[in-house]
Amino acid sequence: MGKPNLKKLTEDLGFECLSGEALLDRIPQSAYVSDLLSDVMGKAHADMMWITSQVHKNIVAVASLKELSAIVIVNERPVEKELLEQAEDEEIVVLSSNLPAFETAGKLYNYFLGVENSKS
Amino acid sequence: MQFEFDIQGGDFSSAGKASSDIKKVLKQLNIDPKIVRRIAVALYEAEVNVVAHAYKGVMKVDLDAQKIKIVLEDEGPGIENIEKAMQEGFSTATDEVRQMGFGAGMGLPNIKRNTDEMLLTSVPDQGTRLEFMVRF
Numbered sequence: 001m002g003k004p005n006l007k008k009l010t011e012d013l014g015f016e017c018l019s020g021e022a023l024l025d026r027i028p029q030s031a032y033v034s035d036l037l038s039d040v041m042g043k044a045h046a047d048m049m050w051i052t053s054q055v056h057k058n059i060v061a062v063a064s065l066k067e068l069s070a071i072v073i074v075n076e077r078p079v080e081k082e083l084l085e086q087a088e089d090e091e092i093v094v095l096s097s098n099l100p101a102f103e104t105a106g107k108l109y110n111y112f113l114g115v116e117n118s119k120s
Numbered sequence: 121m122q123f124e125f126d127i128q129g130g131d132f133s134s135a136g137k138a139s140s141d142i143k144k145v146l147k148q149l150n151i152d153p154k155i156v157r158r159i160a161v162a163l164y165e166a167e168v169n170v171v172a173h174a175y176k177g178v179m180k181v182d183l184d185a186q187k188i189k190i191v192l193e194d195e196g197p198g199i200e201n202i203e204k205a206m207q208e209g210f211s212t213a214t215d216e217v218r219q220m221g222f223g224a225g226m227g228l229p230n231i232k233r234n235t236d237e238m239l240l241t242s243v244p245d246q247g248t249r250l251e252f253m254v255r256f
Contacts, residue, residue: 037168038226041161042233046153054221058168061136065143065160090140 003027003115006070006093013097013107015072019084020093028069030112033105037062044068051097051104057083064090072108074101121145123181127170129196132220135171138179139163146188151256158234159188159254165227166250170194172217174247185256187236192250199242206232206240 007024010017017024031049034040037058040050046067052059055077063071070093073079079094087094097104123145125138139160146156163179170177174196182189199205206228213223232238235252242248 035221036224036226037221038165038224038230041164042226042230046157052221056220057133058135058220058222061140061164065136065139065157065164067157 003029004111006095009111010095013111015095015097018073018079018094018096019087020070020091023091023093026069026093031072031105031108033101040068041066049095049108051101051108053077053101055079055083057086059083060086060090060092063087063092069093070095072097072104074099074104121183123183125179125181127167127174127177127179127192127194129171129173129175129177129194132171135168136164137167139167142181142188145183149183155254155256162231162234162252162254163190165230166190166192166252168222169227169248169250170196172213172222173197177247187253187255189253190251193247194249195247198244198246198248199240200244202240202242 005025005027028049029047031051032044033051035052035054040062044066047069049070049072050063050068051072051074053074055073059071072095074097076096076098142163143156143160170192174194177192177194180191204210208229209225211223211225217223231252236255238252240250
């Protein structure tokens with residue numbers, strides 16, 4: 001089994017896609033959890049998923065500049081339409097998780113681990 | 121090639137616009153993507169610093185075949201202790217700014233780490249001048 005793309009991952013983990021439906025063929029490489037924007041700017045790598053509870057527009061700029069694979073908003077926090085429009089413009093995938101950050105990260109961690117194990 | 125951007129203090133919704141524009145130019149010039157990403161981080165942090173701390177500022181970008189040089193000059197409270205400001209974790213950001221996930225005290229260290237040369241000078245109660253350079 002190759003690495004799953006965002007479409008498969010979103011279906012498997014029950015995330016909801018809020019923007020960037022057409023970009024779900026991206027293949028994410030790991031994930032990063034943080035609500036501090038400079039932390040993400042400094043430490044996250046391109047093609048990572050970013051798990052956060054921040055829902056203001058600057059997260060789109062950070063994801064775009066760092067070329068992240070997707071933003072995962074936790075706790076089903078409501079996201080303004082304006083943010084999603086900007087995300088579409090800048091080709092940013094925004095996903096929504098109905099779980100808190102800890103559980104969301106745990107699910108993703110196990111998912112990526114399962115993919116690694118099934119390869120060997 | 122030269123570019124100039126005005127940055128408004130407090131205008132968080134536009135923060136990142138200048139960085140994003142420059143990043144697009146660098147991509148079109150086929151600069152190594154790793155170097156482009158380093159420049160983007162430094163640009164964004166510098167832009168956000170002006171938005172979060174100053175009243176207004178100007179970002180000037182000078183680009184040639186070998187390097188990119190960026191100068192930001194702002195009017196604002198300035199920095200009292202530059203050495204302290206460079207320490208990871210030190211920030212004077214307001215609670216409001218911190219709630220947005222800014223003000224973690226990592227901006228200036230992030231700029232330092234991602235650039236080849238960086239020079240920060242400031243006059244308290246007047247403003248700050250930040251200059252950095254990245255070689256291609």
